[in-house]
Amino acid sequence: MLFRLAANIMSKNRPIKIILRSCGRGVLYLVVLPLCLLAPLHLRAEADNAGKSYRDLEHLFVLANLEFTLLHEFGHALIDDLQLPVFGMEEDAADRIAIIAMLGVRRFEPEQQMIPWLLAVATDWYTEWELRDRLRTGAAYWDNHRLEIQRFHNVVCLVYGSNPEVFDDLMDTRFLPFERAVNCEYEYKQAQRALRWASEQHGYKAGETPDADRVKVSYKTPNNALGKMLLGWVQSSGMVETRARQMATRFRFPRPISIDFENCGSSSDAYWHQPTATITVCYELLGHFLKMAKYPLNNPDRACQIPLVRVYLSERLGCPEEQSKTGEKMDNKTEQEVEQKTGR
Known part of the structure; x- marks a missing residue:
């Protein structure tokens, strides 16, 4: 997979350096796999600075999933x-x-930057599902949200469908089954056409001046040190303000929209409130994303149970042909970390 990706990039006359390296603890888990093997070189650290590499990857994971949520x-x-x-x-x-929208704003980025950013969103949904399965918590089939594993496959399908040649590495029998992949380009074009129609019908016309301040962003002071650290990541990236301006200048909203970052107590969530035209993002949700990024680092023993790891790293990790999950339980700390299910 890695070498096919390199071939795709080199076919565009871009230099690439292939580095095969363990991620800190010598074991790759699902969330780390796409981010570590495909991460931009500037996110990599030398072997004696592995801690910084993890922090950079956690930073990417949190911001990518915040962008998707927003x-x-x-x-x-x-x-x-x-x-x-x-x-x-x-x-x-x-x-x-x-x-x-994410694919649109990142279509001109090098694959080394775009791919890990998009895959961070998919791997978050897979990890959410994996943890639910390990905790044996029942799936809410009645909910108006798809199951996490379905959202994972839907994200991967749209990413693949946006450019099957570049994202050919996403298609295999487990990550993106062939039966689904054959329709992904159609699904992507269908969704892209719908969003383009919405922009044409409700966007600014030629000669009109877009109201870039139609969408405002505000940040309340976080209640704890973790929230302050994550707020620093968000503000230093400038991503939220950039997306707010892009949405404000692309669509003619009939009223001002607010994006509020708030302390929500026990709720790790983000939601749109129609009566007040407000998008609320909880600092607790950013903390949840950080926990999802940390999970593989705290549980390397489960690496061989992840299908994607078994496919590509089975020999290197010494994985048995079929590793049973029977009787496996999560430690108390992990259970507490993932007990709250977000309402996204």
């Missing part, structure tokens, strides 16, 4: 305030808007 909630805002027609579940539509 654009997902913008999807709800578009559907509500612009009265967009929706056939099917609104949550599915919001997910598609988020991924299409």
Whole structure:
């Protein structure tokens, strides 16, 4: 897989250096696999500075999933305030808007930067599902959100469908089954066409001056040191303000929109509130993303149970042909870390 990716990049006359290296503890887990093997070289640290490498990868993971969440909630805002027609579940539509928007704003980035950013979103959903399965918590089949594993496959499908040649490495029998992959390019074009239609119908016309301040961002002071650290990551990236300006200048919102970062206590969530035209992002959700990024580092013994790891690293890790999950339990710390399910 890694060498096919290198071939794709080199075919565009871009230099690439292939580094095969263990990620700190010598074991790769699902969340680390795409981020470590495909991460931009500037995110890599030398062997004697592995701690910094992990912090950089955690930083990328948190910001990528924040971007997806923010654009997902913008999807709800578009559907509500612009009265967009929706056939099917609104949550599915919001997910598609988020991924299409992410692919659009990052289409000119080098693959070394774009791929790990997009895969961070997919791997978060896979990890959420993996942890639910280990805790034996029942899936809410009645919920208006898709199951985490379904959202994982939907994200991967749209990413692959955006450019099957570049993202050919995503397709295998476990990560993206062939039966789904054959329709992914159509699914991507369908979603892209829908978002383009919304922009044409509800965007600014030629000669009109977009109101770049139509979407405002505010940050309340976090209650703890972790929240302050994560707020620093968010503000230093400038990503939230950039996405706010892009949405404000692309769509003619009938009223001002607010993006508020707040302390939510026990709730690790983000949500669109239609009566007040507000997107709320909880600092606790950023902390949840950080825990999802840390999980593989704290549980390297489970690496061989992840299908993608077994496919590509089975021999190097000495994985048995089929490792049973029977009787396996998570430690108390991990259970506490993932006990709260986000409402995204």
